[in-house]
Amino acid sequence: MAIDHLDGQLLVLLAEEPRIGVLEMSRRLGVARGTVQARLDRLQSNGVIRGFGPQVDPAALGYPVTAFATLQIRQGQGADVRAHLATVPEVLELHTTTGSGDMLCRLVARSNADLQRVIDRVVGFDGIVRAATAIVMENPVPLRIIPLVEQAAEDRD
Amino acid sequence: MAIDHLDGQLLVLLAEEPRIGVLEMSRRLGVARGTVQARLDRLQSNGVIRGFGPQVDPAALGYPVTAFATLQIRQGQGADVRAHLATVPEVLELHTTTGSGDMLCRLVARSNADLQRVIDRVVGFDGIVRAATAIVMENPVPLRIIPLVEQAAEDRD
DNA sequence: GGATTGGCTGAGCAATTTGCCTAGTGAGAT
DNA sequence: ATCTCACTAGGCAAATTGCTCAGCCAATCC
Secondary structure, eight states: OOOOHHHHHHHHHHHHSTTOOHHHHHHHHTSOHHHHHHHHHHHHHHTSEEEOOOEEOGGGGTOOEEEEEEEEEOTTOHHHHHHHHHTOTTEEEEEEETTTTEEEEEEEESSHHHHHHHHHHHHOSTTEEEEEEEEEEEEEEOSOOHHHHHHHHHHHO | OOOOHHHHHHHHHHHHSTTOOHHHHHHHHTSOHHHHHHHHHHHHHHTSEEEOOOEEOTGGGTOOEEEEEEEEEOTTOHHHHHHHHHTOTTEEEEEEETTTTEEEEEEEESSHHHHHHHHHHHHOSTTEEEEEEEEEEEEEEOSOOHHHHHHHHHHHO
16 A cells, blocks of 8 residues: 555656656656556555645635634534535635544635625524634645655665 | 636646546547647646646645644744744744734644644744644635635636 | 727647457566 | 566657647737
8 A cells, every 4th residue: 555666756757747647757767658557556546645736825816814613513414514615615724633523624714804604604504613714824835745755765765 | 827727627637537638638628739739838837827836745745644733923923933944844834924923833733732842843932922822623625726716717707 | 980809619630548368577476 | 586666768649738820800009
């Protein structure tokens, strides 16, 4: 399940130049095309590579404000709250965390004023007891995976 | 800068079948190939589409544990802390948030035990005053963008 | 009322890439 | 000693890409 060095190189290459083709990858890495193809297939069926969906920037879509909200859920209402939050487009992700009935969600909004609307919509639901929101000011480390891939590849190598 | 309906369809299509080609997209959407190409180019130079990097699952890499850590930073140490956290592969993202000197970071680890090691490494740095960690148990809504894309497309349409 | 600009269509073409196949080789496991 | 597995190297037809062109239409500008 873990990846070896070649897998790591493949992932790094893909991350740097995503539109690169299989043939070009095989040239860059100095291996046969069939090998690249087989590795890629394996990584995908392994689940290591979930997909190649476009990475969309919410800010460019008109949602420049990001916030994280910690929610406290009334016992037994978890499923309802999850279903509710899933219907809000501005909820980009949702996690349940340690601490009985706690959730953490990532929100975006069109402005700070708009964030209020989003939060109202999020917490305007019966099962939510309390919510604490932290607005994101800077994002010094955007979501990344390459350093982890490299470490995983080294561990296995 | 906002997107219209065709842009929205393009993004949805790409999200569903990322390896689809320009030609096939133009067939599906019933527009000319050149149009798809031009739209895609525009979305990319717009910054709406950041890229098409592979979405790697940390769990499949051997890091099944995710956690969020809230850090309190000593005044004036922000830059140092950022630089420090950027060197830790297990730090997948880092945000500075409202509340002077507060940061939120996403961590992964090989196990709950390993999480302790990661946290020690994260907080074992001078500028960090205090850290609170919440371990993720479930992820009812994985990072998504499509609902927001659809809303943005409708708003503009 | 024109005239212009911008976005879309439909078509064509050469070059490249893909998907799929076969055969041979080397290393490690049984 | 044999087998299996991953990789190499090559070949081939079909499809896709990158690029170009001309024509068309609607909105905007003078």
